[in-house]
Amino acid sequence: MIRLLIFLLTEFGVWLLSKAGRIILTSLGVGLVSATVSLTLLNQYISYLQNSYSALGEVAGILSLAGVDYGLSIIITAVVIKITLKAGSIRFGKL
Numbered sequence: 001m002i003r004l005l006i007f008l009l010t011e012f013g014v015w016l017l018s019k020a021g022r023i024i025l026t027s028l029g030v031g032l033v034s035a036t037v038s039l040t041l042l043n044q045y046i047s048y049l050q051n052s053y054s055a056l057g058e059v060a061g062i063l064s065l066a067g068v069d070y071g072l073s074i075i076i077t078a079v080v081i082k083i084t085l086k087a088g089s090i091r092f093g094k095l
Contacts, residue, residue, distance in 0.1 A: 023088030031081040038076045042069040 015021050046064045050057035063069070 019088075023085065027081050027084035027088065030084050031077045034080040035073050035077040039069060039073040042072060 016025070043064075046060045046069060049060035
């Protein structure tokens, strides 16, 4: 059992150090940064709308409660990851 675990961990490490592993980890890192930045900017924009404009701020608050900011952040992150993977010429299924 321990030999199998060591073998699996070794193979996983070799895969991580391969070109595909580096590109995938790089794209996930870029995706994480883009998700953080886009979510922060969207939340700041919604807060600005709520504080500056009364009627538009209420609409922005409702959209925020509905999770639109998280949805847009997920879409932006998916696009960034897809672009990064295509730049590294790695394909998964129908990307």
